[in-house]
Amino acid sequence: MNVRTLCLSILHDGDATGYEIRRLSVEGECSYFVEASFGSIYPALARLESEGLVSSRLEQQDGKPTKKIYSITPAGRDAFVQELSAPMGEEVFRSPFLLFARFAHLLPRELVAARANDYLAVRQEKHRIVAEAMETPSLNACDAWVINYGRAIMGVAEEYLRTHMDDLIKLGRAEPNKDAAE
Amino acid sequence: MNVRTLCLSILHDGDATGYEIRRLSVEGECSYFVEASFGSIYPALARLESEGLVSSRLEQQDGKPTKKIYSITPAGRDAFVQELSAPMGEEVFRSPFLLFARFAHLLPRELVAARANDYLAVRQEKHRIVAEAMETPSLNACDAWVINYGRAIMGVAEEYLRTHMDDLIKLGRAEPNKDAAE
DNA sequence: GGGGCGCTATGTCGGACCGATATATGTCGG
DNA sequence: CCGACATATATCGGTCCGACATAGCGCCCC
Incomplete structure (x- = not known):
């Protein structure tokens, strides 16, 4: 379960920025079994975009920094299902x-x-x-x-x-x- | 909970080789909340030895490769207790x-x-x-x-x-x- | 009113760690 | 007799985390 797949899974349910993906992975309903840091989310999104699995658009906001909103593409949905069908990694529990x-x-x-x-x-x-x-x-x-x-x-x-x-x-x-x- | 601390915790209970530490961390009674791979155990042991927290001796065996048996030193025990007293890392569960x-x-x-x-x-x-x-x-x-x-x-x-x-x-x-x- | 803190937001970088691989050798089963 | 498996050490590429850099805005307290 790499960060790429995590990003695709969140974008599958709706558009989001890197920041929102981070927040959902840490505070969301599924934060008890997935998580990722900025240091891996942003590079993962950049690579996914270069591969055509996600697309992005910029959105100006006043009072806040410009957002870069990512959407999953049809190719991205295919790749996501493919990834879920492939052999899974092991469960990790460290306490x-x-x-x-x-x-x-x-x-x-x-x-x-x-x-x-x-x-x-x-x-x-x-x-x-x-x-x-x-x-x-x-x-x-x-x-x-x-x-x-x-x-x-x-x-x-x-x-x-x-x-x-x-x-x-x-x-x-x-x-x-x-x-x-x- | 880094690999260094994991190694010290196992050596605290008795001498072991890198291979045995790996096996204990994967198959042992505590394998459900600790684990480490060779790629981090061997470098960690080397560094611990250079810092005087563990010592090693070689033991020839016929039919099997030479073992490098590590022991924890008194300084290592101190460092271990110190590490346990320091603020802990977060629990990790990835499924x-x-x-x-x-x-x-x-x-x-x-x-x-x-x-x-x-x-x-x-x-x-x-x-x-x-x-x-x-x-x-x-x-x-x-x-x-x-x-x-x-x-x-x-x-x-x-x-x-x-x-x-x-x-x-x-x-x-x-x-x-x-x-x-x- | 100003200083500090926290939130939104993107991104980089060093270091930790995993997974695969290399190497060597001996046993055991088919 | 050959491949699979176990013992044993070690390295290396790539992934990922945690800390930091940057930056503008709102809010609270003094």
């Missing part, structure tokens, strides 16, 4: 928090507690965004399926964390001052 | 399957069914690995917490997929021959 949690016994209890609370807040926020996305009026059936899947998983993640984080915090070191205590 | 699922309505039903079945198999395998990891005899409390967290989430993911994948497959296109049907 710095879980790596941290594995070594909670090395770290002061206050730090473990702070991190666990931060992580819970992040999970709750993500869960809220996905739950809210289900309220979208014009939601196609595929999007609804994906959102429900995400909501089911996030719901459990949040609940497990909420009910078990105290166990993890108790594993943190009680006396952070003694260095050779372990 | 090509969910992007595919969002556009199931564009794709032939047989393809959707095949992909859903493949994905279910992958999820079941991952779930099995984590569930099995709980049986490990010498399991410290932190690892147990992390594994249980993963098991809870993977259990729900697998079950949701198993009970709802038919709904997704039904959203696939029934007649893949008509191109202009959409």
Whole structure:
């Protein structure tokens, strides 16, 4: 799942600028399983345009910088379907928090507690965004399926964390001052 | 959570070669939230050694290539704890399957069914690995917490997929021959 | 009223990381 | 007997992220 495909997928649902693609990938209903940065979106769009898979038009705005609005072309739609039909990449899940949690016994209890609370807040926020996305009026059936899947998983993640984080915090070191205590 | 920290975390629990670090990160009990490739492990180990955070010794074996066994140094342990105490990176979840699922309505039903079945198999395998990891005899409390967290989430993911994948497959296109049907 | 911050908007650049490939060798199955 | 696979180290091209550069406008607070 490269950035090219991500851009095509967003443009498939409607025109957008590079900036909007970024925002949708980070804050949108699907931000829990796709994401891309400016540093890869803009070059990807430029390359897609040079290949004729997207087209662009400039739009002046007063008070704001000029926008470069991209549209997907028929060739782009074909290429997108082709890309979806080709073998997929692997799923990626990387969690710095879980790596941290594995070594909670090395770290002061206050730090473990702070991190666990931060992580819970992040999970709750993500869960809220996905739950809210289900309220979208014009939601196609595929999007609804994906959102429900995400909501089911996030719901459990949040609940497990909420009910078990105290166990993890108790594993943190009680006396952070003694260095050779372990 | 860079590859350097990942290497230190594995060496913290015992000596290993670059090859073994790779295998642990891909097949081990924590492979569901950490992973790294050879292309980043070997350079990372070389750099860690030049900085004195790990040391290495060569071990001849007959029938197999010479191994280069790495050990973490006291300075390496300090640096590891330091790194865990520093602000963490964001969690990453990228799912090509969910992007595919969002556009199931564009794709032939047989393809959707095949992909859903493949994905279910992958999820079941991952779930099995984590569930099995709980049986490990010498399991410290932190690892147990992390594994249980993963098991809870993977259990729900697998079950949701198993009970709802038919709904997704039904959203696939029934007649893949008509191109202009959409 | 002015200074700083944040938002919209495009884009570049260094560095991190993946995936494929190269190299060498030994085992095991067909 | 040959290819596939496992062990083991290492490099390289290309992708992608994160930080930075640029720039005009609105908003808030002092």
